[in-house]
Amino acid sequence: MVFSSFQSWVDATRNRFWDLDGAYGAQCWDLWAKYCVDCYGLTVAQCITPSGYAEGIYNRYPTSTAVGDTFERLGADATPKREDVAVWNFSSAYPSSHIAIVLEDGTSGGTIRVLTQNPDASADKRLSVSGLAGYLRPKHPLGDGSGGGGGGGGGDTPSPSEPEAVGSFMQRYDNQILLTGSKDGKKSVRTFLRGTTMWKETPGTLSGWIEPSGDTMLLHEGRNGSYRVRTFWKIGDGQWRGKAITDISSGGQSQPGSSDSSENSYALYVVGTVESSLRWDAVEAANLQGIGIAQWSFGRRLQVLNKMKTADPTGWNTFKTKAPAVAALVESGGTFTRNLTQTEADAFETWASRSESHQGQRDQFTEDYKGYPQTYEDDKMQILWVTAYHQSPAGAQNVPKASTLLELRNNILNTSPFGPYTSRYYTAYNLLNAWDGKSNPPNF
Incomplete structure (x- = not known):
């Protein structure tokens, strides 16, 4: 995972627009995907909704093995907990359904406190539980010792918590990206050239391509008969830092x-x-x-x-x-x-x-x-x-x-x-x- 506490993720996420799949702007689904990617190491592809709407995340649970391994599904009558994912069905309030991240335990006056996106940037709001489909609860929540809040407090600096492998740092130079790192004491440099929608690797020992995904870069590569994806997190202008490999063969x-x-x-x-x-x-x-x-x-x-x-x-x-x-x-x-x-x-x-x-x-x-x-x-x-x-x-x-x-x-x-x-x-x-x-x- 990239964030070591839930509060640090909230602090780094709110008051900004997030568009992880590059389609239709910053939707409520994008905030759910960012939560999964940042806090639990899922890929964007593992967070998709098969119905095309946010309600599908709950109503078609588990939408992927990774989602089933990470969350359990609870009914709308459950008491919400901080770090839960709240999902609403189609309704007059949410004609396209809705999804948000719970910031506070319990309800108050028929509302829950959530981090929500669309139509506004991600923000701390209270939303009615009317039309709620239910909750997805993390099986291993991050926690943060904040005592329930979501407001303020110095969060952690996002950083990968797992050992880095070859190709741990990306730097963009005009029409190419250099991917550098080291493993077993040996330095590795790989070059990817800009295409229309992706960056393709020049011929070498590995064959891969880079897919932009919001503020992250996804490195796709085939190796030894398997296919895998690595997520790289933006740390500066034209710079991304890598984390552990996700093996798609288990996804x-x-x-x-x-x-x-x-x-x-x-x-x-x-x-x-x-x-x-x-x-x-x-x-x-x-x-x-x-x-x-x-x-x-x-x-x-x-x-x-x-x-x-x-x-x-x-x-x-x-x-x-x-x-x-x-x-x-x-x-x-x-x-x-x-x-x-x-x-x-x-x-x-x-x-x-x-x-x-x-x-x-x-x-x-x-x-x-x-x-x-x-x-x-x-x-x-x-x-x-x-x-x-x-x-x-x-x-x-x-x-x-x-x-x-x-x-x-x-x-x-x-x-x-x-x-x-x-x-x-x-x-x-x-x-x-x-x-x-x-x-x-x-x-x-």
Whole structure:
């Protein structure tokens, strides 16, 4: 960890805007991510919310193995403690949900004292507990002996608390970064050249790249068949200090999914997250066109409805009664391009909410995934590319080939029609960046 006390973190964090993922400015999620990164050594990718909103941190807990190892989940009726993470559901007060860090034990007048960000810079405020989803409590809180406060007091100077490895110091010089350090008495100097969105290492004994992430730099490198990330903390203008290595091979998801392979299950997890926030019963709100977790549309809706019919005959019979025109097309194999009526959308939502029907959607996506072009051998890059292909097959075919996951994300966003969908591809990228490449995702 970088901070040795909670109070030192509060002192260094409040009254500033924090944007750790570089997307959509300083959101409440960024403060949560900063807390995890600074105080518990997580990477930004391990802090992502699969729903795209702050509430997903609580409602989809554990969102990563690292989060599950670091925090326990408590209900909204628990007594909050200093250092807890408070999460609010969607409400009139928080239309996009909310997340903040608790500064004081207990509640007062139906409010809790928190460090909160968005729309203002991170600040010490009291917020209503109305709409609260619950709390995430650190399993090993930092503590600080301050007696509950959050106000004042000389904090510690942030510094890495673990032995430093090779490449412990970064210095930026115009279009390059020099990474220096020593190990076993030997000095090491590595050079990284500026790219469009990252810094790529010049050929050498190690191959890596540096990703800017708010006030930190993330060093990604492959070595001896594994992939790892090191976090470097800003200590001055163009200067960063390194800390211990995070081995991404242990950063996969902690709960098994249900699929015929971990790759397909994780592919559906990523596509389903960005298409529907993992809702099996989702119907596209704008025009009642796309349906299901992967938002199948037009004639492809008949395919997934057929799969659901096979998986859940009982639910199908009810749907057939309520949406006879669509059911007739499923059974006859006709053409289906029109939008659903509201009655048909309601019938689908009722059917798709039945757990028995979910296997039909899983089977359809498995069939889809196997039929998509194999563009990359690397599973992570293939899934990210498939996320684009699922949205626009023609557009995905025009995306320039990439050599890293980050480069592929940027190539997608620089290709029509994907440019306006920054949140979609940042979310997909973060989910894949945190994945160990073999574990199935959390149950959904």
